[in-house]
Amino acid sequence: MKILAIHNFHRKGSASGDDQVFKSETLLLEEHGNHVIRYTVSNDEFDNVGMFGKIASTFGMLWSFKNYKAIQKIIRSEKPDVVHIHTFFPLLSPSILYAAKRCGVKVVATLHDTRFVCPCSTSLRGTQLCNECGDGKYFRMFKYGCFKNSKLQSFIVAGIFKYHRIRKSFYEQIDRYICLNDNQIRLLINIGFDPNKIIKKYNFVPDAEANLKAIKVKELPERYVVFYGRIGEEKGIKMLMNIWDELKDIPLVVMGGGPLEVEFKSWAEKQSDVYFLGYTQHDKCLSIVKGGEFVIFPSIWYEGCSMVEIESESLGKGLIATDLGFSEEAVHNGVNGYKVKLGDERGFIDIINKLWNNSDECRKIGENARRDYEEKYMPEDNYQQLIEIYRQSLN
Numbered sequence: 421m422k423i424l425a426i427h428n429f430h431r432k433g434s435a436s437g438d439d440q441v442f443k444s445e446t447l448l449l450e451e452h453g454n455h456v457i458r459y460t461v462s463n464d465e466f467d468n469v470g471m472f473g474k475i476a477s478t479f480g481m482l483w484s485f486k487n488y489k490a491i492q493k494i495i496r497s498e499k500p501d502v503v504h505i506h507t508f509f510p511l512l513s514p515s516i517l518y519a520a521k522r523c524g525v526k527v528v529a530t531l532h533d534t535r536f537v538c539p540c541s542t543s544l545r546g547t548q549l550c551n552e553c554g555d556g557k558y559f560r561m562f563k564y565g566c567f568k569n570s571k572l573q574s575f576i577v578a579g580i581f582k583y584h585r586i587r588k589s590f591y592e593q594i595d596r597y598i599c600l601n602d603n604q605i606r607l608l609i610n611i612g613f614d615p616n617k618i619i620k621k622y623n624f625v626p627d628a629e630a631n632l633k634a635i636k637v638k639e640l641p642e643r644y645v646v647f648y649g650r651i652g653e654e655k656g657i658k659m660l661m662n663i664w665d666e667l668k669d670i671p672l673v674v675m676g677g678g679p680l681e682v683e684f685k686s687w688a689e690k691q692s693d694v695y696f697l698g699y700t701q702h703d704k705c706l707s708i709v710k711g712g713e714f715v716i717f718p719s720i721w722y723e724g725c726s727m728v729e730i731e732s733e734s735l736g737k738g739l740i741a742t743d744l745g746f747s748e749e750a751v752h753n754g755v756n757g758y759k760v761k762l763g764d765e766r767g768f769i770d771i772i773n774k775l776w777n778n779s780d781e782c783r784k785i786g787e788n789a790r791r792d793y794e795e796k797y798m799p800e801d802n803y804q805q806l807i808e809i810y811r812q813s814l815n
């Protein structure tokens with residue numbers, strides 16, 4: 421099968437899950453003999469142009485003639501069976517949906533976030549969950565400065581999504597939606613998306629357990645808890661700090677980078693039991709995770725299908741996660757981890773203490789986590805599901 425795979429990468433050095441999925445999924449397709457044509461842009465392109473270039477790119481978020489023409493040219497020359505779009509915002513714009521459909525090619529889209537409900541993609545207003553813009557009245561974003569805490573940027577983004585809501589771009593230009601969890605599906609159906617076009621498929625990660633060994637880093641203690649991922653508001657970083665302000669004598673190892681990195685580093689330097697390693701090369705990061713007791717995941721937004729969570733399971737590590745989004749269905753209390761209600765810092769503290777003081781239970785939930793990975797998140801199973809989705813879209 422010939423697939424045109426399209427994606428808007430985040431900035432260089434970002435550990436974003438949708439970037440990781442795009443890379444691993446296209447490689448998986450090729451390993452099974454499919455012909456994959458990649459068309460990508462990067463948000464670095466926005467950073468590297470002058471003022472006039474930034475203005476042009478901003479208007480291009482509404483309709484990118486450049487990318488519209490490029491996609492049509494590729495389709496006419498390569499004649500792909502299907503177009504698979506991952507992330508289109510901000511630089512690609514919804515124009516690429518029209519480019520594909522007008523060429524008569526079926527369009528499949530993986531929804532890595534809740535952007536069709538919330539133009540900010542996080543469904544967060546500050547640190548609070550908010551799905552109000554699902555009704556299409558996006559200009560309330562201006563009032564609250566939802567997009568990057570900027571009223572001007574919020575106004576622009578609201579206008580873009582209002583225009584495409586009126587044109588029904590996201591309703592009519594996509595033939596099949598790949599959702600990553602049940603919560604996403606509920607949100608879409610509630611705002612009028614056709615349930616017959618929606619299918620659920622989890623992400624996958626290569627089998628990290630197969631050849632990976634835990635490594636001991638000289639500066640780290642013998643036993644520790646792990647948080648790794650983006651150091652950002654939506655990942656519950658401030659809650660993590662509050663939790664460890666209360667915990668004593670339980671070492672925490674944190675790996676990752678992001679917008680709250682400076683603030684977190686400053687806090688961590690004052691904590692005797694917190695070891696902040698910053699950005700850590702992926703294989704080394706996973707080896708350190710494997711040496712930990714369990715992984716904490718206090719996210720405050722609707723995770724799609726968290727790569728951190730399924731990687732942790734592949735390493736045989738249990739999870740303590742917020743009962744929200746993907747974690748709501750992926751984590752089973754007392755089996756492969758524990759779920760804590762959103763915002764319940766005391767709940768996290770109590771379960772962390774409980775597991776830390778019970779090595780047998782840590783080992784048990786880790787073994788169950790590994791079995792859960794083998795049942796749900798292996799590459800081969802994922803490939804079969806993806807190819808079937810393509811076949812269904814062509815019928």
